[in-house]
Amino acid sequence: MPNPEPTTRSGAHDDSRTASRFDRLRGALATPVDVASLAVFRVLFGAVLFWEVWRFFDNGWIRTYYIAREVHFKYLGFGWVQAWPGDWMYVHFAVVGLLALGVAVGYRYRLCSALLFVGFAYWFLLDKTRYLNHLYLTLILCFLMALVPAHRGASLDALRRPGLRSETVPAWSLWLLRGQIAVVYLHAALAKLNGDWLRGAPMGAWLRARDELPLIGPLLGQSIAVPVFAWGGFLFDLTVVPLLLWRRTRLLAVLLSVFFHVTNKWLFDIGIFPVLMLGATTLLLSPDWPRRLCLLFPPLGPSRSPSHRGAAAGVGAPRVGRWLTGFLALWFVVQLAVPLRHWLYPGNVNWTEEGHCFSWRMKLRDKDTVSTRFLATDPATGREWVVDQGSTLSTRQREKVGQWPDLAHQFALITAQRMLEEGLGEVEIRVEALVSLNGREPQLLIDPEVDLVAQPRSLAPAEWIMPLDRPLPGE
Structure with missing residues (x-):
C-alpha cells in the first residue's frame, strides 16, 4: 500500500502557509x-x-x-x-x-x-x-x-x-x-x-x-x-x-x-x-x-513616524482580531456583491429600476415621463375613474412614480388602502405610464391590463413591467 505520509505533510504545509498568510494579513491590518x-x-x-x-x-x-x-x-x-x-x-x-x-x-x-x-x-x-x-x-x-x-x-x-x-x-x-x-x-x-x-x-x-x-x-x-x-x-x-x-x-x-x-x-x-x-x-x-x-x-521626525515604528515592531507585532478580520471580509463581499444584483432581474435596469438602488449607478440615464394615469375601477359596478395624484403627491414624487415601477406599485397600494378607509370599498388600480428612456420613442412602462393592487411587494422580478423595445434614436 502507498505511504500516506507525504500527502499528510503536504496538507499540513498548505494549511500552515494559509495560516501564515492570514496572520500576515491580520498583522498588516x-x-x-x-x-x-x-x-x-x-x-x-x-x-x-x-x-x-x-x-x-x-x-x-x-x-x-x-x-x-x-x-x-x-x-x-x-x-x-x-x-x-x-x-x-x-x-x-x-x-x-x-x-x-x-x-x-x-x-x-x-x-x-x-x-x-x-x-x-x-x-x-x-x-x-x-x-x-x-x-x-x-x-x-x-x-x-x-x-x-x-x-x-x-x-x-x-x-x-x-x-x-x-x-x-x-x-x-x-x-x-x-x-x-x-x-x-x-x-x-x-x-x-x-x-x-x-x-x-x-x-x-x-x-x-x-x-x-x-x-x-x-x-x-x-x-x-x-x-x-x-x-x-x-x-x-x-x-x-x-x-x-x-x-x-x-x-x-x-x-x-x-x-x-x-x-x-x-x-x-x-x-x-x-x-x-x-x-x-x-x-x-x-x-x-x-x-x-x-x-x-x-x-x-523620522524616528517618530508611524512607518518607522511599524517596521521596528517586527516579530510579535499586534494583530487584528479574527472577529474584526471576518467583519472586514464580510463587509466588502457584501459591498461588492449588492451592486451586481440587477443581473438577477430580466431587462434593462435603467428601464425597470430593479436593482438600481444601492448600486452606484450614477447619472446613467435620462427618463422623460410623457404621461401617467392611475385608473381606479370598482369591480362591483365596473365604474372607472382617474386617481388625482396632484392633491396627494409632490412634483418630485409624481415624477418618480411615473418612472419607477416599484413606486407606481406602492402608490397603487396606498391609494387602494385610502379608498377602502374612506368607505369606497375594494378597488382595482391600473397604470398607463408612457415613458421615454434616453431619447427613445415613448412606450408603456407598466402593463396597463394588470391590477397592481393584486400584486404583492417583493424582491422577485415584477412580471408586469413592460420590456424595453424601443431603439436609441438613429439606430
Whole structure:
C-alpha cells in the first residue's frame, strides 16, 4: 500500500502557509499608520453633512418633503418608519446638524457618530423618492465613521483626555474607508459599460442643454464632446483609485479628481456629491499628507513616524482580531456583491429600476415621463375613474412614480388602502405610464391590463413591467 505520509505533510504545509498568510494579513491590518488623514477627513465629513442639513433648512425642503406631504414611499421592510408629527422634523434635522458638528470637532465622538448614523438612517429611510447615491454613500460613511478611531487626533476629545491622543491608528481603520471609496468608483465604472452610455446617451442631451454656459458652452455642443465626457468618465472611475494610491501618479490623479468633480458640480445639479467625493479622495493620499502641509498637525521626525515604528515592531507585532478580520471580509463581499444584483432581474435596469438602488449607478440615464394615469375601477359596478395624484403627491414624487415601477406599485397600494378607509370599498388600480428612456420613442412602462393592487411587494422580478423595445434614436 502507498505511504500516506507525504500527502499528510503536504496538507499540513498548505494549511500552515494559509495560516501564515492570514496572520500576515491580520498583522498588516494592525500596523500603525498616521492618524492625520483620517482626522482631517472626519472634519471634512462632519462639515459637509452639516452643510447638507443647512441646505434643507435654507431651501425649505424639510416642510416640502416631509411635513407638507401625507404620503411617503417606503423601502421594502421599512414601512414602519414614519415622519415625526407636526414640526418635530425640524428638531430632528437640527439634532442631525449638531451631531455632524460634534463629529467634525471630535467632541464625544463615539456617541455623536453613533447617533449621527441612527439619525441619518431615519432621514434616509423616510421616503424612497428621495433616494440619491450621495445620500446612500453618506449613510454608509456615517456607519463606518462610528467604527473607526478618527478622534485620536485634532479633536476636542483628545484635548480633554490626553490618554486618548495618539499619532497613529491601526491600518484597518484607514483601509476600511479607502476600500469603500474604491467600491464606489469600481461599480460606477462597471455601470458605464452599457450600450447607451458608450454611445453617448444620455450625455449628449445633457451637454446640449448646457450650451448657454459662457466660454465652454459652444464646445459642449460639439460632437467630439460627447465621447470625451462619456469615455472620460468611465476611464476616470476605473483608474482614479490606483492612480491616487501610487505615489508616482498621485499628483496627476489629484488634479484629475479636482477637475472631474468641479466639472460635475458646475455642469450637473448633484448636490453635495462632488464635494463629498473630493473630501473622500484625501483618504487615498499618504496618511501623513496633512503633516506635510502643516494642516492641523505638526510634522513628525523620522524616528517618530508611524512607518518607522511599524517596521521596528517586527516579530510579535499586534494583530487584528479574527472577529474584526471576518467583519472586514464580510463587509466588502457584501459591498461588492449588492451592486451586481440587477443581473438577477430580466431587462434593462435603467428601464425597470430593479436593482438600481444601492448600486452606484450614477447619472446613467435620462427618463422623460410623457404621461401617467392611475385608473381606479370598482369591480362591483365596473365604474372607472382617474386617481388625482396632484392633491396627494409632490412634483418630485409624481415624477418618480411615473418612472419607477416599484413606486407606481406602492402608490397603487396606498391609494387602494385610502379608498377602502374612506368607505369606497375594494378597488382595482391600473397604470398607463408612457415613458421615454434616453431619447427613445415613448412606450408603456407598466402593463396597463394588470391590477397592481393584486400584486404583492417583493424582491422577485415584477412580471408586469413592460420590456424595453424601443431603439436609441438613429439606430
